[in-house]
Amino acid sequence: MVRDQRKGEARKERILEAALGVFSRRGYRDAAMDDIAGESETSKGGVYFHFPNKQTIFLALLDRMASLLMRRAESAIEAEPDPIKRIDAALLMVLRTFGDHRSLARLFLVEAMGAGREFNDKMLEIRANFAGLITRRLDEAVAAGAIPPLDTHLAGIAWFGALNEVVTHWVLTEDPEPLEHHYPALRDLLRRSIGVSGVLIEDQPTDGTNNGS
Amino acid sequence: MVRDQRKGEARKERILEAALGVFSRRGYRDAAMDDIAGESETSKGGVYFHFPNKQTIFLALLDRMASLLMRRAESAIEAEPDPIKRIDAALLMVLRTFGDHRSLARLFLVEAMGAGREFNDKMLEIRANFAGLITRRLDEAVAAGAIPPLDTHLAGIAWFGALNEVVTHWVLTEDPEPLEHHYPALRDLLRRSIGVSGVLIEDQPTDGTNNGS
DNA sequence: CAAAACCGACTGACGCGTCGGTTGGTAAGA
DNA sequence: TCTTACCAACCGACGCGTCAGTCGGTTTTG
Numbered sequence: 378m379v380r381d382q383r384k385g386e387a388r389k390e391r392i393l394e395a396a397l398g399v400f401s402r403r404g405y406r407d408a409a410m411d412d413i414a415g416e417s418e419t420s421k422g423g424v425y426f427h428f429p430n431k432q433t434i435f436l437a438l439l440d441r442m443a444s445l446l447m448r449r450a451e452s453a454i455e456a457e458p459d460p461i462k463r464i465d466a467a468l469l470m471v472l473r474t475f476g477d478h479r480s481l482a483r484l485f486l487v488e489a490m491g492a493g494r495e496f497n498d499k500m501l502e503i504r505a506n507f508a509g510l511i512t513r514r515l516d517e518a519v520a521a522g523a524i525p526p527l528d529t530h531l532a533g534i535a536w537f538g539a540l541n542e543v544v545t546h547w548v549l550t551e552d553p554e555p556l557e558h559h560y561p562a563l564r565d566l567l568r569r570s571i572g573v574s575g576v577l578i579e580d581q582p583t584d585g586t587n588n589g590s
Numbered sequence: 591m592v593r594d595q596r597k598g599e600a601r602k603e604r605i606l607e608a609a610l611g612v613f614s615r616r617g618y619r620d621a622a623m624d625d626i627a628g629e630s631e632t633s634k635g636g637v638y639f640h641f642p643n644k645q646t647i648f649l650a651l652l653d654r655m656a657s658l659l660m661r662r663a664e665s666a667i668e669a670e671p672d673p674i675k676r677i678d679a680a681l682l683m684v685l686r687t688f689g690d691h692r693s694l695a696r697l698f699l700v701e702a703m704g705a706g707r708e709f710n711d712k713m714l715e716i717r718a719n720f721a722g723l724i725t726r727r728l729d730e731a732v733a734a735g736a737i738p739p740l741d742t743h744l745a746g747i748a749w750f751g752a753l754n755e756v757v758t759h760w761v762l763t764e765d766p767e768p769l770e771h772h773y774p775a776l777r778d779l780l781r782r783s784i785g786v787s788g789v790l791i792e793d794q795p796t797d798g799t800n801n802g803s
Numbered sequence: 804c805a806a807a808a809c810c811g812a813c814t815g816a817c818g819c820g821t822c823g824g825t826t827g828g829t830a831a832g833a
Numbered sequence: 834t835c836t837t838a839c840c841a842a843c844c845g846a847c848g849c850g851t852c853a854g855t856c857g858g859t860t861t862t863g
Contacts, residue, residue, distance in 0.1 A: 388808085404706060406619050409852060420810045421854085427808095431853065491617060491704030501762050508759075528775035534759050535752035535779055542751020543744070546721075549714050562741035566748055570783035601842085622818060624845095633844045638820070640842095 389427045392417040393441070396434045401480035405435055405492040435492065436499060442485055443503045449474055450510060460518035461573060465564055467514070468540070469557075475544050476556035486545045508533040515571060525572045536567060602640045605630040606654075609647045614693035618648055618705040648705065649712060655698055656716045662687055663723060673731035674786060678777055680727070681753070682770075688757045689769035699758045721746040728784065738785045749780060 395417035399408045410431060414421045428434050453470035457463040475482040489500055512533030518524045543563060547556050608630035612621045623644055627634045641647050666683035670676040688695040702713055725746030731737045756776060760769045 404704060407706070410854080411852080414811090422811065422856085423809050425854070426810095429854095488704050491619075491701050493617060493620065497762055504755075504759070504762075527779070531756070531772055531775045532779055534755055535776060538751040538753070538755020538758075539748035540751070542717075542747055542754060545751075546717070546747050549710055549717075559744055562744045563748060566740070566745055566783050569785055570779050572782055623820080624818075627845090634820085635822085635845065636843045639844095642820095644819070 388417075388419065388423070392419065392424055392427055393434070393438060397438055397480060397484060400435060400438065400488060401484040404488050432495060435496070438484065439489060439496075439499055439503065442481055443506065446471065446474060447506060447510065454514065460514065460521045460523045461568070464511075464514050464518070464567075467510075468564060468567070469560055471540065472544075472556050472560055472563075475547075479548060482544055482548050486541060487548060504537065508537045511536050518571070523573075527571060532571060536570075539563070539567070601630075601632065601636070605632065605637055605640055606647070606651060610651055610693060610697060613648060613651065613701055614697040617701050645708060648709070651697065652702060652709075652712055652716065655694055656719065659684065659687060660719060660723065667727065673727065673734045673736045674781070677724075677727050677731070677780075680723075681777060681780070682773055684753065685757075685769050685773055685776075688760075692761060695757055695761050699754060700761060717750065721750045724749050731784070736786075740784060745784060749783075752776070752780070 392413065396408075396413045399412045399416055402408075403412065408431075410421055410424060413434070414424050417424070424434075428437075449470050450467045453466040454463045457466045489496060508530075510533075512529045515524070515527075515529040515532055519526050519529065540563070543559055544556065546552075547554075547559075605626065609621075609626045612625045612629055616622075616625065621644075623634055623637060626647070627637050630637070637647075641650075662683050663680045666679040667676045670679045702709060721743075723746075725742045728737070728740075728742040728745055732739050732742065753776070756772055757769065759765075760767075760772075
């Protein structure tokens, strides 16, 4: 019983993993169900036993990835008390997550666009969630008096776009340079955009060690 | 003779216009050559007389749109002497151009992504061009001492992304609010991000009114 | 053994690109 | 002037490959 669930779930999981690979390699349209079946070491029938259609698989992947990212970002945020550092931490977290999962990033940022009208709603929802996450933190920072008031809604969208583009750029080139390397410059740029004075040198205490310099 | 050329070109033009409409409405993959033929009031054969295949039509549209945008932005830039205002002018120009051509924007920002691996090179080139345009102006401003030094390359990418996202957001919603309305907030955000002190109150001369604040 | 899970050959729809044929116009011959 | 030859531009039915999704049959499991 539990065993059954387990096995069923494991197979379903294999299919999802295979689908992630195929989708991010071939793109949504060019990914054939036969490819997914082959890569997950099942069969077309097996895939269709677990999922009603191709679209559902893609949507499931999007959902899962979005919530993974959101969760990670949120937990990075909660670990920091200072509103500005919270934002920095979330930024770094996202860069790291994408940096470790190029195919995930590709699926999410490249293939999901233009995959078809049917996905626009979901994409819109995901974008809204992320932009909203940023907007909320900015509002928080404004409320705390850490930054001057501004159009946080637009800023959320613009920030999301900026981050998006940096990652996309990294995905579309065979750029061997790790994504994380862009963190300091991007952080500074974003900080300035909301009126954080200068680059704030006072954040050594984060780790116990007393670094020089 | 000349007449013939004219007619041939006119037809080709009709096909391109129709293709723009169909692609932006249906997306690249779902756009059928029959649709384009129908909408341009020709026939499939007629279309294939002027273009070797579907891909070429799409690429031609992308190219044309990219150079239109670039030209407009550049000319807006040349009309302004001050390096900061140049950037503002280009931003406004781009917002206006997209604002007047939703389907163009859709084609450019939504459908062109994920249209297929074959288009990645072209998209990368276009992105690089735009980001490069921004980077160049930023370098200019840095050289002129109008802003402090910064990673202009990353800034170019991030700015492009921010702009991109704001427009995309506008494209994907049935948001009736004109795109141009976002100009002031976006301008201020971008200005601050590169360390332009405050919001620079000294540009009222544009319109006679003396804003309060 | 019954049900759940799985298999893979098959079907049906769809759309790109092709190709034989048509047309409207121009120019060469008579 | 009329007729014949020619040609670029145009037409649209169809060939053909490609998949998403189906279904009857088989294996696994409890």
